[in-house]
Amino acid sequence: MADLLSDEEIETELPDHWEREDDEIVRVYEFDDYLRGVNFAQMVGEIAEAQFHHPEIIIRYSGVEIRLTSHEEGGITEDDIEMADLIESERGA
Numbered sequence: 604m605a606d607l608l609s610d611e612e613i614e615t616e617l618p619d620h621w622e623r624e625d626d627e628i629v630r631v632y633e634f635d636d637y638l639r640g641v642n643f644a645q646m647v648g649e650i651a652e653a654q655f656h657h658p659e660i661i662i663r664y665s666g667v668e669i670r671l672t673s674h675e676e677g678g679i680t681e682d683d684i685e686m687a688d689l690i691e692s693e694r695g696a
């Protein structure tokens with residue numbers, strides 16, 4: 604189990620475009636095609652399964668919202684930051 608990050612660590616390690624909302628880190632990815640968003644959500648799910656660390660994924664007509672927290676630890680850990688980095692690297696690919 605990963606340790607909870609301090610407020611300073613979260614601010615330092617949060618990838619660009621991600622926001623902290625209480626015990627979660629959040630990013631909205633905009634898509635102009637609904638099914639591209641659906642496919643992106645599938646890719647995020649595959650990363651989550653590989654990492655065994657699962658975000659909340661909200662698919663909207665305008666885009667996809669990803670919300671990450673470490674449920675067992677009750678807050679934000681390195682696992683969340685790593686997931687955000689992996690999603691960013693895939694999205695950028």
Ligand SMILES: C[C@H](O)[C@H](O)[C@H]1CNC2=NC(N)=NC(=O)C2=N1
Pocket residue numbers: 655656657658671672673674675676
């Ligand atoms: C039993 C527990 O749900 C599992 O150990 C894993 C699965 N995926 C998970 N995902 C997230 N975001 N937090 C967890 O604590 C977590 N735990």
